[in-house]
Amino acid sequence: MASTSGISAGGGALDVNAIVDKLMQSEMRPLASYDKKTASFQAKLSAYGALSGAIGKFQSSLGNLTSVSSFKSLSTKVGDETVLTASASGKASAGNYNINVSQMAQAQSLTSKGMASTTSSVGLGGKTTLFFQFGSTSGSFGVNATKLSSTVLSGGIGNGSLILNGTAIPTDGSTNSARALADAINGKSVTTGVTATATATTTADNLFAGTGDVATGADGTYALTVGGIQIAAQGANVAAGAGVTAASIDAALAGPGAVATALADANITFTGTAASGDLKFTRADGSNIAVTETVSGSVGAVTGGIGKAAGSINGGFHVVAGSNVVLSSSGGQIKVGGTNPALAGLTAGSSGSYNGASFTMDATQPAMSVVIDNTNNTLQGIRDAINKAGGGVTASIISDGSAVPNRLVLTSTKTGEKSSMRITLSGENGDPPDAALNDLLGYDPGAAQNMTQTAAAQNTKLTVNGIDIASASNNISDAIQGVSLTVTKTGTTSLSVNKDTSTLKTNIEGFVKAYNELNKNIKEMISYDPETKKAGALQADATAQGVQSQLRRLLGSTLTGQSSDMNTLSALGLSIDKTGNMSLDNTKLQKAIDQNFNAIVGMFAAIGSASDSQVNFVSSTAATKPGTYNLDVTAMATQGALTSDAALPANVTIASNTMWSVALNDTTPSNTKNIASVNIPAGTYSREDLAKVLQSAINGISSFSAAGSTVAASINADGKLVLSSAKYGSDSNISISDGSGTTFSSLFGSATPVKGTDIAGTINGQPVIGKGQTMTGSPGSTIEGLKIEVTGGSAGSRGTVSFTQGYAYQLNNLATSFLDSKGLLGSKTESINNSIKDVAKQRQRFADGLEVIEKRYRAQYSRLDASLARMASTQNYLNQQLAQIAANR
Known part of the structure; x- marks a missing residue:
């Protein structure tokens, strides 16, 4: 408020400021009532804030109890955590496993x-x-060694001659065959990572070409052995044609008889005939085969034989047939070293490639x-x-x-x-x-x-309790149901999976503690303490009492959808006394865990299930009512597809530089992110391989994969090519237009794309919203917010869908409703804030009026002060005049 000085009149004056201040103090007294109202509202608002905070804290304690997985948690214990680590989900079952990891996955x-x-x-x-x-x-990956030399076949491979991947292969004079060399290499395969296979040993193709009839003189003898087994023999004084001939050799080999039996026992087989000159002997295991003609007598005492015409002198013959080894590794290069690896048919250095391999594309x-x-x-x-x-x-x-x-x-x-x-x-x-x-x-x-x-x-390769398992990753989630394994090295370990009851108990104990703390806070807010003679901030407040009443009513209710022995808190040993305090009977809780562990989840969380294995419960909302509902599907969801109008030929050629424009799951209006140019590799393919190539090429587009869009390609029973979007529903579609190279029409003809459709049906006879393969209960119905997914099957009655709401789930929803801006506390808080704003506006209007009143007072008393000043001046003037008259007398 403004202030002015008083106007003196003679020796006195009006103190306008003091007068106005006194008057305004009286006028301002109603402001205190406004401030008192505001303080009262703010105190109430603070109390509701404290109540909201207590409810929010309680709500946060419900998190683990509303999660289904919290009730099915299992603990894992790994014997050797350097081999692998493990974790278990709610789908796992308790059990003990022995795991042996023999190979790690790699790229x-x-x-x-x-x-x-x-x-x-x-x-x-x-x-x-x-x-x-x-x-x-x-196919195998490795190195094909050359055939062992005659020097090796007779004298072996000296020690230190061969080193593989840094490990010396022990060899000596007995290492004189591919079989012996392979055995030596395989003896060190654990450290080298290399295995060896000896190729079959076969004698020369023309070894028996030109075999002549054997003749022996008076002191001559003849014997033919193969692999140490005597095939034919002839004593002295036998004329050519009367003893060993090509025909007699063939007859002996053909058997039955001692020769054929001995060869079979020695794992020696043969092909061809001596008579035709193409007789060959083979040992599949890579052992050497020695072919020997032994003669005795004077020079010329024996004529004819292997490679010698009848009458040609035979002075004896010996040859050893050998083979080579093939080295194989797990796929890495093989490093060859040593003092003389050439003796093993190998070249020093790193090498390796696939032999006789084939590639099968993964679409x-x-x-x-x-x-x-x-x-x-x-x-x-x-x-x-x-x-x-x-x-x-x-x-x-x-x-x-x-x-x-x-x-x-x-x-x-x-x-x-x-x-x-x-x-x-x-x-x-x-x-x-x-x-x-x-x-x-x-x-x-x-x-x-x-x-x-x-x-x-x-792949990663391992056994679980003796069962072979292979995985493309070192993270394995499907070997043991519900258990995820992370393999870190090869080795053997044990694994035990057990119910994690301690976590469940901790969660329930936390729930009891949180509820009691909330109950205590509410009681202190709404009660009167006779000892301190202080009332709670919300004493007799209907809203706070309403919160308390609704919480107690919910906790005392019976759950719908649970078995009669597991549908109240008392079944878990939870009870509430007359003061509202909750207590836990641990003995009763342990009994429930031991006898009804799987049913406890329904006591706290919201769970859904379906009688049809191809129907999955997805989610619910606070508006979803518990119950068991009939499911009827009137139309299954379909995928967008494109089918050639005729069967493809057995082989299809794709020209080089073939490029198509593919629109996948495009929208209306069209979005360029859903359209891409796809390069199709040139080549001649079978129908099935072409489907793989197209699927892989389209799915290789990064913009499609970023949007989660993929296709599947196949050849149907009619031999037609089918491209379909992996997505279901009205948003699923695929179309193709030509770019360059082989045209789209050359494969699909005049085929027209078909768009996908959404699932349709009812739940308990009530309408649903269908989107793709999911059905969601419509607003306003008892199934509002109930969301299920139908992944397969056909239209018609699909059994039932059941849904239950546990205490923690309902409490969480109740707390949310309390705290919502339109809920019990939220609306009350908003109302108080509005009242505070209204009082502030009223106070401001009153304060604005005080300024007007003060101005009026100041104007009035300023005029009065001026009048008094003028009167005082007149008085002074008269006094002066009278004094002057008196002086002049």
Whole structure:
């Protein structure tokens, strides 16, 4: 308020400020009542805030009890955690397991030949497309050694001659056959990772060509042995044709008889005949075969025999047939060393490739295509282009320090034996791919392997209680139901899975503690303490009492959908006394855990189940009512699809540079993210292989995978090609238009895309909202918010869907309703805030009126003060005049 000085009149004056201040103090007295109202409202608001905080704290304690998995938690104990770690979900069952891990999963890695520079151009720069496909490779990986030399066959391999992957292979004079060498190598396979197989030993194709009749003189004898087994013999004085002949040799071999039996016992087989000159002997295990003609007598006492015409002198004959070994590894290169590895038919250095292998494409793995041209045809450019593609391969460059040190290394982003790579190259407009690029990057396990495999794609292999398990990953979730294993090394360990009752008890004890704390807070807020003579902040408050009453009523209710022996809190040993305090009987709780462990989840959480195995409960809302409902499906969800109008031929050729524009699960209006150009690898395919190629190529588009869109390709019973979106419902669709190369119509004809449809039906005869394969109860119905998924089967009656709400779930919903802006406390708090605002507005209006009153008072008393001043001045003037008159007398 303003202030002015009083106007003096003679010796006195009016103190306007003091007068106005006194008057305004009286006028301002009603402001205190406004402040008192505001303080009262704020105290109430603070009390409701404290109550809301207590309810919120209680609600947070319900988290573990509303989660279904919390009640099915199991603990795991691993004997040797250096081998693996484990965790169990609610789907697991208690049990004990012995686990032996024999192999770890790994990704395939390929290395190119060395290049002098990483920035020099590779090839001529013509457009070449790299296609990466993924699948499994059959066949052995390793090294084919050359045949053992005659020196080895007679004298063996000296010790120290051969080292494999850093381990010396023990050899000596007895290591004189492929069989013996293989045995020596396999004796060290645990440390080398290399196994050896001896190839079959076979005698020369023309060994018996020109075999002549044997004749012996007076002192001559003749014997033919194969592998130490006598095949034929002739004494002295036997004329040519009367003893050993090609025909007699064949007769002895044909059996039955001692010769045939002895050969079979020695694992020696034969083909051809001596008479025709193509007789060959074979030992499948790679042992040597010695063929010997032993003669005696004077010179010329024996004529004829192997390779000698009748009458030609036979001075005896001996030859040893040997074979070679084939080395195999788990897929990595084999490093060969030693003082003389050539004796074993091997060359020093690292090497290895697939032998007699074949590649089978896995259509479930997205393919990847990369274009190389004159803008990126360097080692660095190729690396960057592959990495930018963001597919199933990563690329890097390593330098090995050699004269041509730079090598491109390609590694699959996935582990597992079905993630092996095949890299094919295609040119543009029917032209072949760039020869230099093909020589650098082409890789087909069943054909040219221009890159070197340094690590093979392989699965984790283990046994669980003696049962063989294979997994593409070292993280295994399907070996033991509900148990996830993370393998860290090979080895053996035990695993035990047990019910985790301690966690359940802790959660229930936490619930009791939290509820009692909330109950205490509410009691203190609404009660009067006669000892301190203080009332609670919300004494006799209907809202607070309503909160208390609803909580107690819910906890004292009987659950719907639970068995009669497990539908009240008392079944778990929980009870509430007359003061509202909750207590826990641990003995009764333990009995419930022991006898009804699986039913406890329904006491606290919201759970749903279906009688049909192809119907899954998904979720519910606070509005969903407990009960058992009949499910009827009137129309199953379908997928968008495109089917060729005629059967495909047995073999289909895709031209180079074939590119189609594919729209997958596109929207209205269209979204460019749902449309992409798809490169189809050139080649001639069977119908089934073409389906795999198309599926893999489309699913390899990064924008599709980012949107979660995939396709499945197949050949139906009529031989027609079918492309379908993996998505169900009205948002599922696929369409294709031509780009270049082989046309879409050449495969599909005039086929028209068919859009998917949503599931339709009712739950308990009430309407639902169908979306894809899910059905959700409509608002306002007893099934509101009940969401289920129908994954298969057919239209018609599909059994029942049951839903129950446990105490913790209902309490959580109740707490949410209390705290909601439109709920019991939320609306009350909002009302109080509005009242505080109204009082503040009233106070402001009153305060604004006080300024007007003060101005009026000041104006009135200022005028009065002025009047008095004028009167005082007149009085002074008169006094002066009168005084002057008196003086003049």
